[in-house]
Amino acid sequence: MKQYKKKQERRNILRAGISLASAPLLGSLVSCSREQPDLKVQEAQDAAQVTQAPPTLLPTEALNDRVILVSGAPGNVLALETDNGQVLIDSGSATMAPSVQLTLQESLDDSTVHTLINTHYHTDQSGGNALFGEAGAAIHSHEITRQWLSSDHYIPAEERWFSALPVIGRPTHTFRDKEEMTAGAESIEFGYLLEAHTRGDTYVFLRDSNILAVGDVASPLRDPALDWYAGGWLGGRVDAMDDLLEVANADTLIVPAYGPVMTLAEYQAERDMMWHLWERCSTLVNNGRSAQDILDTGVMGEIDRTFDDPYKFLYDTAKGLWAHYTNFGGNVV
Numbered sequence: 596m597k598q599y600k601k602k603q604e605r606r607n608i609l610r611a612g613i614s615l616a617s618a619p620l621l622g623s624l625v626s627c628s629r630e631q632p633d634l635k636v637q638e639a640q641d642a643a644q645v646t647q648a649p650p651t652l653l654p655t656e657a658l659n660d661r662v663i664l665v666s667g668a669p670g671n672v673l674a675l676e677t678d679n680g681q682v683l684i685d686s687g688s689a690t691m692a693p694s695v696q697l698t699l700q701e702s703l704d705d706s707t708v709h710t711l712i713n714t715h716y717h718t719d720q721s722g723g724n725a726l727f728g729e730a731g732a733a734i735h736s737h738e739i740t741r742q743w744l745s746s747d748h749y750i751p752a753e754e755r756w757f758s759a760l761p762v763i764g765r766p767t768h769t770f771r772d773k774e775e776m777t778a779g780a781e782s783i784e785f786g787y788l789l790e791a792h793t794r795g796d797t798y799v800f801l802r803d804s805n806i807l808a809v810g811d812v813a814s815p816l817r818d819p820a821l822d823w824y825a826g827g828w829l830g831g832r833v834d835a836m837d838d839l840l841e842v843a844n845a846d847t848l849i850v851p852a853y854g855p856v857m858t859l860a861e862y863q864a865e866r867d868m869m870w871h872l873w874e875r876c877s878t879l880v881n882n883g884r885s886a887q888d889i890l891d892t893g894v895m896g897e898i899d900r901t902f903d904d905p906y907k908f909l910y911d912t913a914k915g916l917w918a919h920y921t922n923f924g925g926n927v928v
């Protein structure tokens with residue numbers, strides 16, 4: 596399969612432990628050029644948000660007799676019930692986490708969460724970490740996700756600073772490539788997806804249930820997001836989607852961070868769309884075209900989907916391609 600040239604070399608670099616720019620480094624670089632607001636104020640604002648509204652029951656969907664999908668947190672949270680409590684995949688936002696907790700208490704016999712796995716560092720997937728960490732959950736993530744969650748960092752798209760999670764909410768167990776665990780009757784595999792949406796994306800495969808949580812690496816509801824500032828880019832996205840096709844089979848239920856459970860065919864269709872965008876956008880960026888230029892070519896009209904904000908997607912795509920131009924033989928300077 597045609598791929599950009601340096602993929603394997605990059606993976607080898609990561610496996611050798613020579614990490615690329617990490618979250619703390621990026622954060623410190625930004626802090627050199629911009630005055631940092633009082634983080635205590637931000638923390639107080641975040642804490643106030645958490646207490647704004649009483650928790651409410653969220654929609655649930657039973658995917659089998661031991662796995663339920665909680666939605667509206669604001670994204671999806673997956674819960675696996677075992678004899679001694681639950682494994683949770685993502686924790687929802689800080690605001691919604693109490694509602695996730697209430698929903699789990701109402702839906703499952705034993706609402707103790709003993710294990711939490713974060714698919715990536717974004718606050719809508721990790722904002723409830725502290726709540727479940729305080730309740731005793733061991734928190735697993737990719738090592739780079741732990742770095743982001745443990746560091747104050749700037750969020751360019753929102754023009755604000757993020758305060759590191761309190762220690763109780765930070766991942767306690769990290770991995771770099773792949774990890775296995777057993778929980779009740781379920782064998783669980785989770786692994787790294789290189790630079791697909793952030794630089795710390797993780798898939799979680801409930802092998803016996805044949806349910807695959809992919810975080811924001813598939814996005815059937817919202818525009819696919821490429822967090823270029825954290826290392827996500829279109830080439831990494833397509834590669835990661837291909838890697839997941841090797842994990843899934845025709846009967847796998849694929850759970851994105853937002854939106855409905857996907858069949859393999861639906862997932863394949865999104866992968867093919869991203870591949871088309873990769874082929875067109877990488878060529879255009881390689882020829883010096885801007886996001887607006889690409890929009891003007893009508894590329895977004897060539898796919899079977901209407902994006903809410905096509906310019907933002909192309910802007911983030913171009914940013915990511917610039918950051919990775921040596922990976923696909925580009926001459927962008």
Ligand SMILES: [Zn+2]
Pocket residue numbers: 715717792811852
């Ligand atoms: Zn995300």
